[in-house]
Amino acid sequence: MKTYEVEVRIWLKPSVFDPQGHAVEQALHTLGYAEASDLRIGKYMHLTVQSASLSEAQTRVEEMCERVLSNPVMETYAYTLKEVALS
């Protein structure tokens, strides 16, 4: 068994309006950061998984993202997987 550290990021699809991101972008503009645009707010999740192989871990994490962590109707996700070296 290998141990993997997983980082998952989730955003609303580009086609879906993000009112939180919009409000924060407006706040940045008000504070003088006119250069800021396209601000989107998402979610970040961190987890550890035990798996026999990298490909198995990937399959399982993708399943988690599709079925639970994100709602594919309105969200997209990305993840990274890193093997944890045993000390």
Add this chain to the structure above:
Amino acid sequence: MKWAVIVFPGSNCDEDAAFAIREVTGDEAHLIWHDARDLSDFDAIVLPGGFSYGDYLRSGAIARFSPVVEAVKREAQKGKLVLGICNGFQVLTESHLLPGALLRNDNLQFRCEMTELVVENNQSPFTADYAIGERIRIPIAHGEGRFVADDTTLAKLQADRRVAFTYHANPNGSVQNIAGILNLQGNVLGLMPHPERAVMEWMDSVDGRRMFLSMHRYMKEARALVGANGSANS
């Protein structure tokens, strides 16, 4: 008729829904905890408003994995009536019993106010007592009621006349002003407004009564049909 009102940890409109059912239809309404696995005893199921599981992850997302939702799916497949109100609507979309999703209101406000709905379909068990195009007054109370769906889904909803209600004045940015939708079979309705909060004069509207009455009549007629078939066979 016997109604089940499902109670998740964090539901808070369950008592109101049960009150409305008893008051309007005279039927039995039972509060059913989320770990129930069998709902075959009930004629109709209501998923009430609230914040099931604290709205963790996404509203309705965790409730979807509770045992009772599997039972709700089973009864829905049999054609029993399932009404999802507010958080109940969110649970229905997360459970894929209804298409689309409900997101943060576009104005970022939690809107708690009376709204005017337009009846778009009066051919369903939930809306038969309304007139098509009629404007009814039903209050809303939500921060995440903006209905979204892709264009294909919206076209299908329209083609199948599955939009039950739209907002006269859109309070949350819902696409096409959609306030409530039906499943393809027409026995599952999800809506953000609260019909159970519009059933008494002192609630400032009684327009919600007809939803419960429509459902009651539909169930009674369905039962009478089954009874007639049964006696014809014997």
